[in-house]
Amino acid sequence: MSTAYWDQVRSAEMAVPTDRPLPDLTAELTVMLGSTDPVERDETAYPILASWVSAGVYDDLLAGLGDGMAAGLTRGLGEVGTDTVFRRSFSALVLAECVARDNEHSLLPDTKILDWGDRIAGWLVRERDVRGFVPGRGWAHAIAHGADAISVLAESSHFGLNELTVLLDVIADRVLEPTSAPLSAGEPDRLARATMTILRRRLVPLRMIEPWLARITSAALAVVPADQDPFLTTANPEAFLRALHLQIALAPEPIGVRADLLLAVMDALRTTNRVHVLPPA
Template sequence: MSTAYWQQVRSAEMKVPTDRPLADLTAELTTMLGSPDPVDRDEFAYPILATWIAEGVYDDLLAGLGDGMAAGLTQGLGESGTDSVFRRSFSALVLAECIGRDNAESRLPPVKIMEWGDRVTGWLVRERDVRGFVPGKGWAHAIAHGADALGVLAQSVHFGLTELTVLLDVVADRVLLETAAPLSSGEPDRLALATMTILRRRLVPLRIIEPWLARLTAAATATGAPDTDPYRVTGNPEAFLRALHIQVALAPEPIDVRADLLLELVSALRTTNAAYLIAPT
């Protein structure tokens, strides 16, 4: 359909059109999620699908819709610098909407949410295209969208201590992966926000958080060979530690382990910034 058709849908408060079957509309919007045109993705496909999910249009079809989005996570996986990233990244956003709908309305069996959790986490640690804003094509933002999906998963009643601990490990795995360029489009902040959502469940004790944090700290202080850029290894974990420190310290809704975690984070940042904290002579 033409851009004018979807503009009309948006102008009509995103009501479901009656001139075409829902299946056909959904298939077209799903294709548009992978469009290199940011208008198709950001102004039409994602907001319309998200609105219809939130309004219950897909309540009886939620499992199928989510499965379609989960399949989109693998399209072109392993590529970097190609347009396939848009389908993966925006599929993650729509899948998060499906999970969020279940969080609110309990529409799906636990096994389905667990399956989607496996699909999201498996994709996120294998995603190699870490571009944020792509000139002429808009936001790719796969890592940020993956972080958002982790945050929605963390709110599921089907996720207990074991699953939340896995999500924390996935955050660390993603942060510790070396990237060709630093994550510089808010991804560390979004990953930190997902971490805060996990910790707000009040299920993960400090005894699990401490070794997780130590792993990140060690990576942020790693030294490589003299002929390699150490910041390619340390930059992302350092940015994440700083983002998490800010959110733990300043978030209006504090987490249960706030005081202890702040002490741990200050110690970590003191270690990773030792060169800048030397007393003046």
């Protein structure tokens, strides 16, 4: 359909058009999630689909819609610098909307949400295109969108202690994955926010958090060969530790282990920033 058609939908407060079947509208919007035009993708396809999911338009079709978005996570997975990243990244956002709808209204069985969780986690740790803003094409932001999806999963009643610890490991795996350039478009902050969502469930005890934190701290101290840029290995875990410290310290909704974890993160930052916190000579 023409751009004018979807402009009319947006101007009508995103009400579902009655002149075309919903499956046809959905299929077209799904294709638009992978558009290189940020207006089509960011301002049209995603907000319309998100609005319809939130309004309950897909309640009877939620499993099928989510499965379609999960399939989009594998389109071109492993490619770097290509346009396929947009479909993966924005499919993750719409799939997160499907999970959020279930979080509010318990529409789906455990198996479906757990399957989506596995597929989001598998995609996030395997995603290689970590670009943030792409000139001329707008936001790719796959890692940030993946972090947002993890945060929504963490709020699901289908996720207990075991599943939440898996999500923590996924976050650590993503933080520790070397990248061609340090993440610089807010991704460490979004991953830290997802971590806070997990911790606010008050199910993961400190004795399980501490070794997870130690793993990230160790990565921030990693020694690499002299002919390699060490920041491609250490910058992301270091940025994550700083973001996590900030959010633990300033969070308006404190987590259950706040005091002990804040001390642990501060110790981690002292360890990874020895050269910066030494007293002046």
